[in-house]
Amino acid sequence: MKRNELIELRxxxxxxxxxxxxxxxxxxxxxxxxxEEDKDITQLRESHLNRVLKVIxxxxxxxxxxxxxxxxxxxxxxxxxxxxxxxxxxxxxxxYRKNDEVIYQKPISSDKGYNEWLNEVWKWKDNKTxxxxxxxxxxxxxxxxxxxxxxxxxxxxxxxxxxxxxxxIYTIHDFVSNDxxxxxxxxxxxxxxxxxxxxxxxxxxxxYPLKDxxxxxxxxxxxxxxxxxxxxxxxxxxxxxxxxxxxKSKKPLMGIENKDIRVLSPSVWYDILMFNFRIxxxxxxxxxxxxxxxxxxxxxxxxxxxIGINIKEKEMWDRLYS
Numbered sequence: 363m364k365r366n367e368l369i370e371l372r373x374x375x376x377x378x379x380x381x382x383x384x385x386x387x388x389x390x391x392x393x394x395x396x397x398e399e400d401k402d403i404t405q406l407r408e409s410h411l412n413r414v415l416k417v418i419x420x421x422x423x424x425x426x427x428x429x430x431x432x433x434x435x436x437x438x439x440x441x442x443x444x445x446x447x448x449x450x451x452x453x454x455x456x457x458y459r460k461n462d463e464v465i466y467q468k469p470i471s472s473d474k475g476y477n478e479w480l481n482e483v484w485k486w487k488d489n490k491t492x493x494x495x496x497x498x499x500x501x502x503x504x505x506x507x508x509x510x511x512x513x514x515x516x517x518x519x520x521x522x523x524x525x526x527x528x529x530x531i532y533t534i535h536d537f538v539s540n541d542x543x544x545x546x547x548x549x550x551x552x553x554x555x556x557x558x559x560x561x562x563x564x565x566x567x568x569x570y571p572l573k574d575x576x577x578x579x580x581x582x583x584x585x586x587x588x589x590x591x592x593x594x595x596x597x598x599x600x601x602x603x604x605x606x607x608x609x610k611s612k613k614p615l616m617g618i619e620n621k622d623i624r625v626l627s628p629s630v631w632y633d634i635l636m637f638n639f640r641i642x643x644x645x646x647x648x649x650x651x652x653x654x655x656x657x658x659x660x661x662x663x664x665x666x667x668x669i670g671i672n673i674k675e676k677e678m679w680d681r682l683y684s
């Protein structure tokens with residue numbers, strides 16, 4: 363996806379926020395299940411979760427070194443840190459939950475390797491052990507010193523992690539757009555798909571492990587209270603699945619008036635992430651400026667420039683995103 367198209371997509375999102383949906387944030391009650399007694403819908407949701415897990419398993423199987431970590435210098439490398447996120451940040455938060463008890467059972471497959479990995483993931487259902495990612499077999503992408511010493515190595519790893527994330531997002535986008543309504547037109551993830559969109563923004567895009575490249579505003583000072591900010595609000599990622607499609611023959615769930623249907627493939631999602639997903643530590647005062655403009659969940663592309671947030675590591679920022 364070319365840069366001008368990425369900028370156009372941001373404009374389409376602004377139109378969606380202002381004209382199509384007219385909301386500022388997700389409503390409360392995301393864990394209320396409107397189909398509590400409907401086994402068919404529960405099974406459909408379970409099949410959606412299974413699709414996501416299979417995508418992740420294929421990535422881990424083919425690139426295990428990117429997901430290994432250990433808590434101590436001489437400890438044993440394992441997938442514990444990543445598997446804990448898969449269960450606590452994906453399985454247990456996937457809509458819907460019932461009385462704080464996850465209603466999804468562990469999937470059963472003919473794939474032995476997949477079943478063995480799921481057994482390791484499900485160990486975290488009742489395991490409260492803290493797991494550190496202090497020592498990685500890969501680059502520490504949130505450390506700017508590593509970027510300065512090995513830009514190409516870090517950049518290649520970032521591209522791989524964003525490729526993996528784009529495949530997961532695409533999978534969710536596909537079943538939300540094409541396999542998440544009942545025969546009578548009800549959304550199985552609540553009004554306007556709010557629960558799955560909240561899940562996508564918070565637990566997938568925001569919390570997917572080991573991908574964050576962390577920048578700082580010029581006014582940021584180490585040791586002072588600051589805010590972990592996303593240059594593109596999370597609402598962008600959760601909203602665009604509503605007015606775009608994954609299949610050329612289908613309409614989006616909420617089309618934008620007078621706009622052609624935009625079809626997003628995994629490679630397009632990759633481009634979207636590489637351009638839009640940026641982390642910046644800003645000061646409390648800068649955060650107040652964003653709040654004053656009501657730009658925490660929605661803002662124009664030049665929002666930082668308008669209110670005077672400047673990036674400390676400008677050369678690296680331009681190298682990555684220009």
